[in-house]
Amino acid sequence: MKKIITLIGLFIVMAGFSQTKNKTADALFDKMWYLEAAKAYEYAIKGGDRSMETLQRAGDSYYFNTDMQQANEKYQLLIAEYPNEVSAEYLFRYAQTLEGIQNYELAKKWLKNFSKKAEASDARKQNFSLQENTIEKIMNLEPQFTLQNLAINSSYSDFGPMFYKGQLIYATSIDSSYAATRRYAWNDQPFLSLQLGKISPSQSDVSHVRRFSNALYSKYHEACVAFSPDENTIYFTRNNYNGKLGRDGKGRNNLKLYSATAVTKDDKTSWENIQELPFNSDEYSVGQPSVSKDGKQLYFVSDMPGTIGSTDIFVVDILGDNKFSQPKNVGDKINTRGREMFPFITDKTLYFASDGHLGLGGLDVFESPIKDGLFEKPVNLGAPLNSNLDDFAYIVNEETNLGFVSSNRKSGKGDDDIYSFERTPICKQQIKGFVFNEITKGKIANATVTLYAANGEKLEETTSGELGEYQFKTPVACSTSYKIEASKQGFTPLVLPVLTQGTSGETVVDLGIKSPLIVKEDGILKIKIGIIFFDLDKSNIRNDAAIELNKVVLLMNEYPEMVIKIESHTDSRARDNYNLILSDKRAKSSRDYIISQGITAERIESAIGYGETKLINNCKNGVPCTEEQHQQNRRSEFIIIKM
Structure with missing residues (x-):
């Protein structure tokens, strides 16, 4: 193309x-x-x-x-x-x-x-x-890249950059003074050769220095290089020009990989011992090399047997002395029925160009992080790195996040252009945590948890799990304010402002919500309901009392492990023994009603009346008190023994 x-x-x-x-x-x-x-x-x-x-x-x-x-x-x-x-x-x-x-x-x-x-x-x-x-x-991915068109670009093809000794090697068709009329009929452009460029101090631009190597220069195409970690071995792509440049019997003109060795003398480096790699063939193409950081593996592109699509990425082990293992397809997580091309391997990630994974048009650049020695699902790097046309030959220094990419987008100077870029990695956070009872510290299942942007826009809603855990699927920005709301029937809703962490990862937000039915008094957990009224001298459950006791039933259903005990109390008026018997009947009536609503008897440890033996003020026998003060002593308490 x-x-x-x-x-x-x-x-x-x-x-x-x-x-x-x-x-x-x-x-x-x-x-x-x-x-x-x-x-x-x-x-x-x-x-x-x-x-x-x-x-x-x-x-x-x-x-x-x-x-x-x-x-x-x-x-x-x-x-x-x-x-x-x-x-x-x-x-x-x-x-x-x-x-x-x-x-x-x-x-x-x-x-x-x-x-x-x-x-x-x-x-x-x-x-x-x-x-x-x-x-x-x-298209809606957050932009990560700032691109700049390089000074070395011409109206012809300029592409395929590679780092070399702090400089840049790239392919261009501008250096075809060998024969000014020699043009490649495919696209009416001169043939490709390797050039050396000087990277500016800001690393945002490149100026032309000279032809990279006369020894590697031929009358046809050379492009797409890689170097061993010590930069003493070069691997480069050259088209198969045995005979006339044209189609072979299968309708294609093949590419091959070559290697050469650096020989330095008087501070001048020459490239010698040029040889074909042994897995080349006249039957298929091999090209676009990339060497692993440890120098043990060589990645390349081919349409050799075993290819899934038009072109796939393969890998071989580098064994030395121009010996390599058998080529191995990197697999269908990376390769598709389309074209996968221009691999660039680091110790963290495989970067490559593809039109077989969903993109914005033509070839797009993808990254596949390496985890436990395996490639993760490829991720499109989005615009502006990718465009509606072809974007490829991506290289990057992962420590500085500075690099170069090639593209034939319409805004360029000519055909293919090389762009420098600075990548500002998108910092993403995942918000997760637990919903729990602020008073009891017990985890709360089936609570509704909602994520809002700072401006109030609803981003996602989820539900806490059986153990109270929740996690939003929506990735959020780092160092950014959000709001989280936790709610559940029987609990007071909580709205909590959250500031996410400053680096990619997880922000853990535990949400403690309070139930108005559970309180802690003097270190003791109790179920707090309204006053249970009984008719004078009676212990039967009235309708208004049943409404309050139903709140206890609701809470005990919510917490199936909860065990309570019931205590009933009277004021000091009437005889002491009478008050003791009446309060005990009322405690047991409350217990029987709760059991009648489906709560098992063993979850109520006891139901005891204490009469006037546990007054909470000084309104004892013979002490004048107001009706309000006496009322404080007439109470039923539902004490939580176990949650």
């Missing part, structure tokens, strides 16, 4: 394409001279040829040069003319062109149509049909 069109394109497998009746156009297409082929197919279409093969090839001629507007028009015509015959892959390409022209709403529809028609084994089928994976969510 038009980005490293010169290089990425060599990975595109064209086998199985039917020929059309347009021999001239087909010959240009088969040679990958897509600009000229597009003109020839346009002429055929205007002449009345609307065969499926012609429309496919016309669309592809534009698609492979990232002319998404023209490709979109041809694919749209293809689908209109052959709605039932068109393959899932062309539905996918059509959706890609819609993203390329930023018609995301329609792209979403056609990605779903692709998902319906794609084979079950195609991971993209599931990726693009899941409700939680939407283009809108990617």
